[in-house]
Amino acid sequence: MAVATDLHADLNSMERRRKLYSAVVLIAVISVIFSGYGQANSMNSGGFLDGLIKFFDYPSEIVIEAWEEKLGLPALFWKFLPAMLETLNIAAVATILGGVCALIFAFLGTANLGVWPPLVPIARRVMDIMRAFPELIIALFLIFVLGTSPVPAMIAVAFHTTGALGKQFSEVNDNLDRKAVEGLQACGANWFQRMRYGVIPQVLPNYLSYFMLRFEINVRASAILGFVGAGGIGTELRRTIGWGQGAGDETFALFILLILTIFLIDQASSYMRARITESDRST
Amino acid sequence: MTDITADRYIEIEKTTRGRARLGIGIAAAIFAYLAYAWVAFDMNGLISSAQPERALLLATDSVAHKVHITKSLRNDRLNIAIEGERTATYKTPPEWIEKSDDRVFANLGEGYSIDINGKSATFVVPDYGTILIEVVDKKVITTLPEGPVPKWLRATPAKFDARPTLGRRLQVSKARIEVHKYFFGWENFFFPFNSELNAYSAGELISLAVSGDRLKDDMSNAGYIFQTFWKNPDWQHGNVFIALLETLLMAVLGTFTAAFVGLPLAILAARNFSPSGTVRFFVRRLFDFLRGIDMLIWSLIFIRSFGLGPLTGALAIAFTDTGTLGKLFSEALENVDGKQIEGVKATGASKLQVYRFGVIPQILPIFVSQGLYYLESNTRSATVIGALGAGGIGLMLVETMRTSRDWENTFYIIILTVFLVIAMDRLSSWLRRRLIEGRKEKV
Numbered sequence: 001m002a003v004a005t006d007l008h009a010d011l012n013s014m015e016r017r018r019k020l021y022s023a024v025v026l027i028a029v030i031s032v033i034f035s036g037y038g039q040a041n042s043m044n045s046g047g048f049l050d051g052l053i054k055f056f057d058y059p060s061e062i063v064i065e066a067w068e069e070k071l072g073l074p075a076l077f078w079k080f081l082p083a084m085l086e087t088l089n090i091a092a093v094a095t096i097l098g099g100v101c102a103l104i105f106a107f108l109g110t111a112n113l114g115v116w117p118p119l120v121p122i123a124r125r126v127m128d129i130m131r132a133f134p135e136l137i138i139a140l141f142l143i144f145v146l147g148t149s150p151v152p153a154m155i156a157v158a159f160h161t162t163g164a165l166g167k168q169f170s171e172v173n174d175n176l177d178r179k180a181v182e183g184l185q186a187c188g189a190n191w192f193q194r195m196r197y198g199v200i201p202q203v204l205p206n207y208l209s210y211f212m213l214r215f216e217i218n219v220r221a222s223a224i225l226g227f228v229g230a231g232g233i234g235t236e237l238r239r240t241i242g243w244g245q246g247a248g249d250e251t252f253a254l255f256i257l258l259i260l261t262i263f264l265i266d267q268a269s270s271y272m273r274a275r276i277t278e279s280d281r282s283t
Numbered sequence: 284m285t286d287i288t289a290d291r292y293i294e295i296e297k298t299t300r301g302r303a304r305l306g307i308g309i310a311a312a313i314f315a316y317l318a319y320a321w322v323a324f325d326m327n328g329l330i331s332s333a334q335p336e337r338a339l340l341l342a343t344d345s346v347a348h349k350v351h352i353t354k355s356l357r358n359d360r361l362n363i364a365i366e367g368e369r370t371a372t373y374k375t376p377p378e379w380i381e382k383s384d385d386r387v388f389a390n391l392g393e394g395y396s397i398d399i400n401g402k403s404a405t406f407v408v409p410d411y412g413t414i415l416i417e418v419v420d421k422k423v424i425t426t427l428p429e430g431p432v433p434k435w436l437r438a439t440p441a442k443f444d445a446r447p448t449l450g451r452r453l454q455v456s457k458a459r460i461e462v463h464k465y466f467f468g469w470e471n472f473f474f475p476f477n478s479e480l481n482a483y484s485a486g487e488l489i490s491l492a493v494s495g496d497r498l499k500d501d502m503s504n505a506g507y508i509f510q511t512f513w514k515n516p517d518w519q520h521g522n523v524f525i526a527l528l529e530t531l532l533m534a535v536l537g538t539f540t541a542a543f544v545g546l547p548l549a550i551l552a553a554r555n556f557s558p559s560g561t562v563r564f565f566v567r568r569l570f571d572f573l574r575g576i577d578m579l580i581w582s583l584i585f586i587r588s589f590g591l592g593p594l595t596g597a598l599a600i601a602f603t604d605t606g607t608l609g610k611l612f613s614e615a616l617e618n619v620d621g622k623q624i625e626g627v628k629a630t631g632a633s634k635l636q637v638y639r640f641g642v643i644p645q646i647l648p649i650f651v652s653q654g655l656y657y658l659e660s661n662t663r664s665a666t667v668i669g670a671l672g673a674g675g676i677g678l679m680l681v682e683t684m685r686t687s688r689d690w691e692n693t694f695y696i697i698i699l700t701v702f703l704v705i706a707m708d709r710l711s712s713w714l715r716r717r718l719i720e721g722r723k724e725k726v
Contacts, residue, residue, distance in 0.1 A: 036536045046590025058587040093320045132705045134666045137697050140684050145338045150324050224579045224667050263575045
């Protein structure tokens with residue numbers, strides 16, 4: 001009986017301590033948010049309240065300008081389609097090239113797949129560093145060397161993709177069921193055959209799902225990089241916004257084009273990802 | 284029996300072949316697409332117009348500094364300064380420069396030397412010979428040694444430019460004669476050129492900071508040393524630090540706000556918790572809207588209304604990620620285990636208590652891990668948003684790169700940014716491990 005009371009008291013004190021910790025963390029987070037907004041507000045060139053009043057000024061300005069030119073809008077969409085296509089190309093090529101590199105790194109960075117063991121931690125570190133490099137830095141550097149062109153953005157995005165996808169791929173590899181590989185090994189399959197028939201069928205659905213998610217992210221990243229001079233829709237946006245008043249209809253057309261594209265890719269990718277994981281579960 | 288096996292064998296053979304063919308088809312399609320992209324990106328044109336020497340220049344300049352000897356031919360003034368800056372001008376020339384009335388002799392090492400005499404310069408280049416450059420009647424006249432003209436030299440009547448090695452360069456125009464000599468390392472990284480603190484070694488500085496007579500009457504030595512370092516005009520450590528802080532502030536505020544706004548909205552959007560189908564529909568469309576507009580457009584709108592600064596970036600991140608995190612949380616909520624909730628309900632708990640003890644503990648790991656993951660990725664995004672015009676380290680980076688005056692400054696900022704991102708990555712994965720896996724161990 002005494003033991004039970006002791007245990008009870010013990011549990012109670014632990015519970016109280018846990019609650020205290022949670023409360024401390026919560027208070028810390030909330031105070032960071034509030035003091036952070038205070039700090040951010042004082043560092044900002046425009047104030048929060050002023051900005052709040054003006055928040056709808058810009059969107060309504062471009063909408064009004066677009067409304068006045070509403071007959072010209074279809075032509076504008078047509079005009080900016082090549083730029084949108086360029087952004088999509090940047091994202092697609094970067095995802096493909098980055099994906100291939102990520103595949104190699106992921107295999108090198110997974111233990112138990114028959115690669116030379118000392119290579120595993122090296123590949124993982126390289127992926128960490130590639131992931132950490134902000135795309136902006138690489139893009140700016142390459143724009144300086146190669147000139148204004150979509151290629152710097154493509155390389156920058158591919159570089160980051162290699163690190164990010166490589167990490168996700170190697171996590172998939174870590175969760176691999178080794179029985180299939182062992183069975184193939186027992187049949188006398190060589191390394192390539194083991195990978196082809198034992199590993200790839202297991203990991204492919206997850207790989208594809210991550211790949212598509214990354215493509216979606218990369219479309220957004222490529223659009224942003226265009227704004228610093230890498231071509232595509234971002235560059236067009238900077239041009240029309242730089243003109244200020246009068247180009248509202250063009251800005252509007254670009255916004256709609258970008259939002260529509262992102263929305264479509266988003267929906268297509270999530271639909272396909274759901275299909276892939278579902279068929280994976282049923283088999 | 285054997286027939287069935289044979290049939291089955293043929294069938295398997297067929298599907299395997301079909302799959303192999305499909306694989307080859309996909310690979311071919313990808314190659315065709317890449318070939319198209321090669322043309323669409325104009326890779327051939329790019330390769331021919333690329334300036335790889337710029338990369339070399341950038342690489343050299345980011346780890347080295349140069350001393351300029353500038354002689355103006357208009358007013359006959361001689362100036363010796365680091366990076367040609369007025370604040371870093373030598374009062375007495377360094378030992379490799381000899382100066383007398385109208386003559387300057389610069390020993391560039393390894394046999395290279397330049398002798399400036401009035402309006403003419405003699406450049407001695409080992410393995411090539413002596414080049415004589417004179418400015419007569421506003422024209423640059425060059426006398427080269429016998430033999431073919433090397434690639435590193437360009438001589439026109441308007442300008443003479445020779446760079447036999449990366450670290451030595453002579454330029455002559457009708458207005459001035461300019462010599463550059465490169466030295467390895469970052470110059471005046473800690474203290475400005477003309478600060479008296481440059482005379483002290485690291486050990487001496489520490490003892491000076493701890494004890495020793497005050498250099499300035501109105502502040503302690505430690506404070507003075509820090510002040511001098513912090514306000515170094517060439518490196519602007521203070522400003523760089525504040526810019527980094529701004530970027531971090533954007534990421535932290537944006538992510539926290541998104542997570543705390545996203546959670547209650549996610550409850551409204553989850554099938555099993557939503558009060559009504561209509562509410563659920565509208566909240567889901569709100570998530571799609573926030574996500575679909577994209578950070579780029581949100582930033583542009585916020586820059587217009589809120590001006591430059593971390594608030595703009597934080598709000599742009601918060602708006603986009605409320606959509607993303609809200610969607611993720613609502614999916615997690617739809618997958619919660621009903622048993623735990625029923626158990627809590629069976630004890631007679633109120634609705635609030637059901638959420639507190641039945642729901643929140645189940646989705647807390649996802650809430651924390653996704654929040655931390657986005658915190659890390661948003662640190663990277665915040666640099667880009669900064670470059671669009673929101674401020675912080677991104678804007679600073681773009682500005683130092685555009686002026687391209689001092690690549691070592693750019694390089695310094697790049698290193699700090701990458702370190703910041705790596706640090707956030709480490710912190711986030713450490714916290715995730717502690718919070719999530721620590722929880723698993725207890726169970």
